[in-house]
Amino acid sequence: MVDGAVVHARDLTVAYPGAPRYEAVRGVDLRVEPGEMVGIVGEAGAGKSTLARVLAGRVAKFRERGPRVVGGSLHVLGMRAAQPGRAVSRALAAQIGYLPQHAGRTLAARMTVAENVTEPLFERDRHADVREAGARAAELIDAVQLPLAIMDRYPWELSAGQRQRVAIARSLILRPTLWIADEPTASVDVTTRARVLDTLFELHGEQVFSAVVVSHDAAVMRRTTQRLVVLHRGVVAAAGTLDEVLATPEHPYVRGLRDDYRARTGSIQVP
Numbered sequence: 369m370v371d372g373a374v375v376h377a378r379d380l381t382v383a384y385p386g387a388p389r390y391e392a393v394r395g396v397d398l399r400v401e402p403g404e405m406v407g408i409v410g411e412a413g414a415g416k417s418t419l420a421r422v423l424a425g426r427v428a429k430f431r432e433r434g435p436r437v438v439g440g441s442l443h444v445l446g447m448r449a450a451q452p453g454r455a456v457s458r459a460l461a462a463q464i465g466y467l468p469q470h471a472g473r474t475l476a477a478r479m480t481v482a483e484n485v486t487e488p489l490f491e492r493d494r495h496a497d498v499r500e501a502g503a504r505a506a507e508l509i510d511a512v513q514l515p516l517a518i519m520d521r522y523p524w525e526l527s528a529g530q531r532q533r534v535a536i537a538r539s540l541i542l543r544p545t546l547w548i549a550d551e552p553t554a555s556v557d558v559t560t561r562a563r564v565l566d567t568l569f570e571l572h573g574e575q576v577f578s579a580v581v582v583s584h585d586a587a588v589m590r591r592t593t594q595r596l597v598v599l600h601r602g603v604v605a606a607a608g609t610l611d612e613v614l615a616t617p618e619h620p621y622v623r624g625l626r627d628d629y630r631a632r633t634g635s636i637q638v639p
């Protein structure tokens with residue numbers, strides 16, 4: 369790993385093809401240390417999902433329309449991840465649990481919850497132990513606050529929030545070294561959201577993985593992440609702990625974030 373960091377982006381610029389190309393992420397510096405959970409916040413269109421996708425090694429291949437690194441450098445888990453070839457892509461996929469935005473919608477409709485959650489295990493090893501896989505899936509289903517009876521049901525029998533939680537369980541089944549989650553609790557109802565986030569935080573403590581969690585909600589971030597990066601129109605507007613970020617609102621967007629945070633949490637401690 370570069371300097372021991374799990375993620376090390378320097379002056380990273382990511383663009384979508386077109387004429388002219390669109391730079392969705394510009395000059396971003398980001399480090400994630402082993403075992404650390406870092407949050408990326410910002411309003412819609414800030415570049416959060418683009419950054420998450422690139423960190424997860426999902427850059428566009430030849431002729432694909434997705435995001436490409438066009439400037440700076442990116443190392444993930446010690447590998448050069450800016451333009452990963454097939455071997456690096458495969459190595460990243462094996463070690464990174466990636467939960468894309470709206471992941472709950474991407475579950476396979478013809479597979480039960482148990483099959484959806486365990487599929488990555490069997491994709492990695494066709495001869496994986498079925499019983500062990502089931503036990504691990506059950507552990508994760510429980511961790512995301514779902515009843516075990518749900519294991520035999522199909523995605524279309526579940527609510528959007530339940531499907532999202534199944535997708536979270538699936539993204540963690542390979543015991544990733546790095547978990548990259550894009551709005552993990554979107555569509556999960558507010559009361560369950562807090563419990564799911566608490567459990568994720570516990571899981572993170574027990575299994576010692578590093579994590580990058582995307583959200584547009586700073587209050588959600590306070591529960592889970594140790595450090596925040598605030599993106600605004602593709603550039604880093606602020607970085608640090610939530611308190612540090614909110615205490616130095618030089619950027620107009622960060623000032624707005626602080627006012628919103630105060631209004632929603634009724635916090636008087638935050639400056």
Ligand SMILES: Nc1ncnc2c1ncn2[C@@H]1O[C@H](COP(=O)(O)OP(=O)(O)OP(=O)(O)O)[C@@H](O)[C@H]1O
Nearest residue numbers: 384390392411412413414415416417418419433434
């Ligand atoms: N496939 C694409 N082709 C071209 N431009 C894109 C593509 N995907 C996203 N963009 C643009 O890149 C910018 C950043 O989008 P991105 O989805 O990364 O933002 P975000 O912060 O995750 O927003 P949201 O919170 O709404 O998901 C936006 O202006 C968006 O229109």
